[in-house]
Amino acid sequence: MQRSDTVLKQVMAAFERESHLKLHHHPIHMNFDGDALIVAGEVPDVASKKRLLQLTQMHSDGKRLVDQLRVTANPPVADGELRTHLCERLAQSVDFRNCVICARVKGQCEVLRGTMDEAGNVGSGVIEVTVEDGVVTLTGQVISLSHRRLASVIAWWVGGCRDVVNLLELVPAEADGDEEISDVLHLVLETDSRVRAEQITITVENHRITLAGWVATEAERRQAEQDAWCLDAVGGVVNRIQVRA
Incomplete structure (x- = not known):
């Protein structure tokens, strides 16, 4: 069985390659507990949290994950x-x-x-x-x-x-699928006043979301990706939105 520190190094290296972010000020901890791998720590946003969990699943030899990652609240709210x-x-x-x-x-x-x-x-x-x-x-x-x-x-x-x-x-039960994810993400982007949904295209394949199109600022580009990661049960987000001043 892999050591937890080995898994952590593999995950963090993959995270930095994929997201181009470093989490030096957000320490992450992993340790095995029986048949489970506990992932704990704080991350800056929901995209980092879900990306880390997906990468950990890929490197954990099929171990059950216990998610104790939390997004930093700045400022804290009661x-x-x-x-x-x-x-x-x-x-x-x-x-x-x-x-x-x-x-x-x-x-x-x-x-x-x-x-x-x-x-x-x-x-x-x-x-x-x-x-x-x-x-x-x-x-x-x-x-x-x-x-x-x-x-x-x-x-x-x-x-x-x-x-x-x-x-x-x-209630009632409903089958999930790529079309469902695409539909709700369109609704989310249209609801979020921080992005211009009409300039963003959405493709979903095997629950993996790809965003394309163009926006005016890097902040808007990041917000669209954050919105996609906020959705439950998605297989990843690829952000190909371009920024055009």
Whole structure:
């Protein structure tokens, strides 16, 4: 079996080649625990987190990964404030207008919009938000994979979020695929006022996203990539967007 420090060196070398970023100020730790490989530390953004996890999976000889990577919150945000802001964003989103929105506060479920009797209605659903140490956990049920993925993206967009655990159930069940990922990413980019979605093209093959087109600034280019990485269950993101002043 490989040593954890060997895996770490391989992963970090691959990460720097692929992302052109160095994480000297964000130390990463790995160690084996039985049949699992624990990956811990802090990273600057969601793209770095998910890229590191995918590279670790490639170099870990099939070991089960335990994800303890967290995105640095700068400035830090209290759990209650993060929970409130996220619930407000979900309630304001037109895509969740028929969802009951709840918050778990000190172990108790507080219904912020709608009633629990409405949660099972056709065309409805329920999202419960829990926040602990900056980690957002989403539970309940939604009506489509797009809604499930969009809920994660909105959580990542709220300042102070360090990780998202999406446990939302899908009712009714729905097959996943490249077209679904492409559709929801189009929706995400159109929703994000920081990017001009009409100038970006999206190709998805085997759950791997390729972005192309052109934008006016490097910040906009990076934001489009961050948005793509915010989606759950994608096989990677290739950013070929060009910057044209």
